[in-house]
Amino acid sequence: MxxxxxxxxxxxxxxxxxxxxxxxxxxxxxxxxxxxxxxxxxxxxxxxxxxxxxxxxxxxxxxxxxxxxxxxxxxxxxxxxxxxxxxxxxxxxxxxxxxxxxxxxxxxxxxxxxxxxxxxxxxPGVTSITACAARAGLPLAARNERLTVLPGPLPEAELRARIEGAESVAIMKVGRHLPKIRAVIDTLGLTEHAVYIERASLPQEVVCPLAEAPTNAPYFSMILLTKGADPWL
Amino acid sequence: MxxxxxxxxxxxxxxxxxxxxxxxxxxxxxxxxxxxxxxxxxxxxxxxxxxxxxxxxxxxxxxxxxxxxxxxxxxxxxxxxxxxxxxxxxxxxxxxxxxxxxxxxxxxxxxxxxxxxxxxxxxPGVTSITACAARAGLPLAARNERLTVLPGPLPEAELRARIEGAESVAIMKVGRHLPKIRAVIDTLGLTEHAVYIERASLPQEVVCPLAEAPTNAPYFSMILLTKGADPWL
Structure with a gap:
């Protein structure tokens, strides 16, 4: 055996x-x-x-x-x-x-x-995506909303196209790609809808608006972006 | 208090x-x-x-x-x-x-x-998406792959556009929308890449190729679709 x-x-x-x-x-x-x-x-x-x-x-x-x-x-x-x-x-x-x-x-x-x-x-295990959403107090998707998961290392043009065409977006593995991703989200005028989270659920956890994200992001960091209508209704 | x-x-x-x-x-x-x-x-x-x-x-x-x-x-x-x-x-x-x-x-x-x-x-809890992937023996996303989550009730044209532009796709809440979703996936020539799962992790669980899915799907059913290159390398 x-x-x-x-x-x-x-x-x-x-x-x-x-x-x-x-x-x-x-x-x-x-x-x-x-x-x-x-x-x-x-x-x-x-x-x-x-x-x-x-x-x-x-x-x-x-x-x-x-x-x-x-x-x-x-x-x-x-x-x-x-x-x-x-x-x-x-x-x-x-x-x-x-x-x-x-x-x-x-x-x-x-x-x-x-x-x-x-x-x-x-x-299966709890993914960082729903752990980040829980810590940020940010419902990810409701009813017929779509959720797109994007890895941060994707090229700028692809990130932009994907974020533009989506409702809720989770960007994984942000790390050293943070400046590029911030620029894309800024250009799209979506920075105020974006939350930055690093090391979700750990003692060193950081949760803040993307505009206040630290300059150096660790590999285990994520950006959540929800563009939908007010999810509170 | x-x-x-x-x-x-x-x-x-x-x-x-x-x-x-x-x-x-x-x-x-x-x-x-x-x-x-x-x-x-x-x-x-x-x-x-x-x-x-x-x-x-x-x-x-x-x-x-x-x-x-x-x-x-x-x-x-x-x-x-x-x-x-x-x-x-x-x-x-x-x-x-x-x-x-x-x-x-x-x-x-x-x-x-x-x-x-x-x-x-x-x-946070384990989502049905990774539970279904685990039961289907189907890695969802690796490296820089993108994952799109779509609710089954979306209109046919939107489902088609979203599936066309994605790599890995998880379609939630299939239920009575199964015939519509099957037709979209068929038209795109992707049926052989699609797996149907209902009631993942429960005793009544069903996992099968989409082509063999039952006619009546319960609300808690899902279709996973991976179009990427062979994920085994």
């Missing part, structure tokens, strides 16, 4: 926003796996830390910090091989994923490599 | 997909509130049932089954008044919300009515 690979969403950062199932799977795990950035801390492991039992084996995937694809893919190749050995030996492996595994998550790289050979179960 | 109103996301249906915080707030609640459709069952209450302690007071908002706005708004007016009385008396009220309170959730109607007078805290 081979083991089961669980891709477990941990939510946006506050361990209290983990699901009951995520918590149970992690607490009972004998093997956990997670990515860590360039030999540094793993955000996923930090969220799950209190749930990981002493003696649990940890498979760490060191993902290099670069926008080039090949080095990261090599890290996932290596991680997938190590996970496969554990699964072949009949051990279940719980892979820790920030947010939701299938929503801009790196778990899909492991899923791609292992889904045809093993039983892979995905446990 | 007035009480705090908590808008608590319960996730897509499986009680195990509630967050730890949601579970703790509900278990400790002395007053819960929730909508019920036209005097019938409340899906939100059903999800939370095992966490509600005996003796908890329940404020039920009977929402009439109609697409007209006024009757539903009257129900939320009445519910908000009843909740306000409890808050004024210093009691906390935990409002039970399917999915996430700010993602196509009716909690925003209560939020609109009470946020200026009371302390309102929103606890």
């Amino acid at each position: 081979t083991g089961v690979l669980y891709g477990v969403g941990l939510g946006p950062g506050d361990p209290d926003l983990m699901t009951l199932r995520a918590h149970r799977l992690i607490s009972g795990a004998r093997v956990v796996a997670y990515p860590a950035l360039a030999g540094g801390e793993s955000f996923a492991r930090a969220i799950a830390a209190d749930a990981i039992a002493p003696g649990t084996r940890e498979i760490v995937m060191d993902v290099p910090m670069t926008t080039a694809r090949a080095p990261a893919q090599t890290a996932y190749d290596k991680g997938a091989r190590e996970i496969a050995v554990a699964l072949e030996a009949g051990e279940d492996v719980v892979c820790l994923c920030e947010g939701d595994p299938f929503f801009y998550g790196s778990f899909m790289y492991l899923f791609a490599r292992l889904k045809d050979r093993f039983n892979v179960q995905v446990i | 007035t009480g705090v109103l908590y808008g608590v996301g319960l996730g897509p249906g499986d009680p195990d997909l509630m967050t730890l915080r949601a579970h703790r707030l509900i278990s400790g609640a002395r007053v819960v509130a929730y909508p019920a459709l036209a005097g019938g069952e409340s899906f939100a209450r059903a999800i939370a049932a095992d966490a509600i302690a005996p003796g908890t007071r329940e404020i039920v908002m009977d929402v009439p089954m109609t697409t007209a706005r006024a009757p539903a708004q009257t129900a939320y007016d009445k519910g908000a008044r009843e909740i306000a009385v409890a808050l004024e008396a210093g009691e906390d009220v935990v409002c039970l919300c399917e999915g996430d309170p700010f993602f196509y959730g009716s909690f925003m109607y209560l939020f609109a009515r009470l946020k200026d007078r009371f302390n309102v805290q929103v606890i």
Whole structure:
């Protein structure tokens, strides 16, 4: 009997926003796996830390910090091989994923490599989008409104076209793209409708109007923009 | 001291997909509130049932089954008044919300009515979108991909334009709009990329290619469409 690979969403950062199932799977795990950035801390492991039992084996995937694809893919190749050995030996492996595994998550790289050979179960998690909306007190979408999710690294012209054609917009992974995104939103005359959020649900959380956003935004930052009619009716 | 109103996301249906915080707030609640459709069952209450302690007071908002706005708004007016009385008396009220309170959730109607007078805290939940993706084994968005969320009741021409211009698409609230949506996706030649899911995470869950979808879809059904390049690389 081979083991089961669980891709477990941990939510946006506050361990209290983990699901009951995520918590149970992690607490009972004998093997956990997670990515860590360039030999540094793993955000996923930090969220799950209190749930990981002493003696649990940890498979760490060191993902290099670069926008080039090949080095990261090599890290996932290596991680997938190590996970496969554990699964072949009949051990279940719980892979820790920030947010939701299938929503801009790196778990899909492991899923791609292992889904045809093993039983892979995905446990959804709270995404940063609804966590940010909750913290900003900003309903995202109601009734027949449309919501568009855009990654901040998109080119300026595409961001502009997409924001123009949408109602509610969530812009993920703002980070160093903040000046470009602010300029686009300014040009469209929408700055007063935009909220900036970084590290939602964590102690260092920041929530403010986009006009007051800090100059340097971390990777885990987001802009929410709602253009619809007053959502309060 | 007035009480705090908590808008608590319960996730897509499986009680195990509630967050730890949601579970703790509900278990400790002395007053819960929730909508019920036209005097019938409340899906939100059903999800939370095992966490509600005996003796908890329940404020039920009977929402009439109609697409007209006024009757539903009257129900939320009445519910908000009843909740306000409890808050004024210093009691906390935990409002039970399917999915996430700010993602196509009716909690925003209560939020609109009470946020200026009371302390309102929103606890995000797992949305049906990532729950459906998890059950369908379908990564939603990676890297710089865009995701568009569309409600099924939108007019045909708008659905077509929106689907055409998007990469990953999630179409919510399919229900009786299924034939119209299928026709649009067929015309665009995208049926083979589309997955149909109903009642994700519940025992009666259905997951199948859109081409094999049942004729009658319940309100809680969704179509996921990913047009991007092979997401497995």
